[in-house]
Amino acid sequence: MxxxxxxxxxxxxxxxxxxxxxxxxxxxxxxxxxxxxxxxxxxxxxxxxxxxxxxxxxxxxxxxxxxxxVSLSGVTATAGGHSVNVTExxxxxxxxxxxxxxxxxxxxxAEGAANISYADLSKAAPKGATVGYAGAERAAKGQVKVSGPLADLLEGQGVRLPGTLKALLQGQTVTAYSTVGVTGAGAVQLRAESLPKLPVPGFDQRLRKAVDYDLKIEGMPSSIKLNKVAASEGGLRFSGEGxxxxxxx
Structure with missing residues (x-):
């Protein structure tokens, strides 16, 4: 024993x-x-x-x-020459x-996921545009709100506004609701479902360029392809597999 x-x-x-x-x-x-x-x-x-x-x-x-x-930091998203942090x-x-x-x-x-806040989405947006939460109903459809002063949005797209027209547009803001998707190449797209009626005609295409843009997320393992995106009150969450x-x- x-x-x-x-x-x-x-x-x-x-x-x-x-x-x-x-x-x-x-x-x-x-x-x-x-x-x-x-x-x-x-x-x-x-x-x-x-x-x-x-x-x-x-x-x-x-x-x-x-x-x-693996939990990564130092991952970025780029759009139009802007670089912002991607979290989690x-x-x-x-x-x-x-x-x-x-x-x-x-x-x-492998499965991968990443978050990006609305503040960081706004940093990567075209000049004058701010990206924000569109509410629970629209978020459930993968939509975000893109808004900004009309004069700033147009000037950000290279439109030279005469002083009288700029004064006319002073205080005018526009809001569009954009659907967020992922391309086959793994880039994130924001595309407005429709544009508001402008107080002056002829600038619709320039305005669309100001609210529609792409994000390229860098730093994820190259073989993980992002293919899903979900909107929440805190920002966007992307996920994919490989x-x-x-x-x-």
């Missing part, structure tokens, strides 16, 4: 040592993976990497990790295969 107790104690101790070694190994792997993602995606800051599954060491021996979750960027990578030299990894399947996504290397 005493011998059995001794064996149990030894088993517990060895098990604790294995668990500790396993956690040390996974922490080192997460750190090195984060560094490789930062360099390969050219991010301004190091991402957070969480390697799921236990034990980690047996996954390494099999050269395939069940799941790797995450990627969940599944069936991550490690190559024989342990120098690179590829995920068989296969054979290179995680590092």
């Amino acid at each position: 005493r011998a059995l107790r001794i064996l149990l104690i030894i088993a517990i101790v060895l098990g604790g040592i294995f668990v500790a070694a396993d956690r040390i190994a996974v922490n080192i792997a997460e750190s090195k993976t984060a560094d490789k993602i930062q360099s390969s995606q050219r991010l301004a800051s190091t991402p957070d990497v969480d390697i799921k599954g236990f034990p980690f060491l047996t996954q390494v021996l099999g050269k395939e990790l069940d799941e790797v979750d 960027v995450t990627a969940a990578l599944h069936a991550v295969r490690i190559d024989s030299s342990f120098s690179s990894a590829v995920a068989g399947r 296969t054979e996504v290179r995680l590092a290397g």
Whole structure:
């Protein structure tokens, strides 16, 4: 009986040592993976990497990790020469295969998501335009509100307004409701469903250029293609998926 107790104690101790070694190994792997993602995606800051599954060491021996979750920062969106921050960027990578030299990894399947606030959407909008929440009913249809002073919107599109016309338009604001979508290339589009009637004719096309614009999100793994967008009171949330996504290397 005493011998059995001794064996149990030894088993517990060895098990604790294995668990500790396993956690040390996974922490080192997460750190090195984060560094490789930062360099390969050219991010301004190091991402957070969480390697799921236990034990980690047996996954390494099999050269395939069940799941790797990545939280990125330093991701940007660009439109018309403007660059803004994209927040809460995450990627969940599944069936991550490690190559024989342990120098690179590829995920068989991945999902990614990112948020961008209305304030940042406005920073990337054409001159004079402000993007905001369109209310629950329109948000459910993927729509946002784009508004601004009419004179500023037109001048932002290169329209030279005579002083008398500019004075006439003083205080005039326009509001359009734009549907947000994602192109096949992964760019985010804002397109107004209709334009308000202008107090002066002939500027409809210039106004449309002021409220319709595209956003290109950079910094996500290139193999993850954004294909969905949802509007909420806090901004827009984009999501997508991909296969054979290179995680590092």
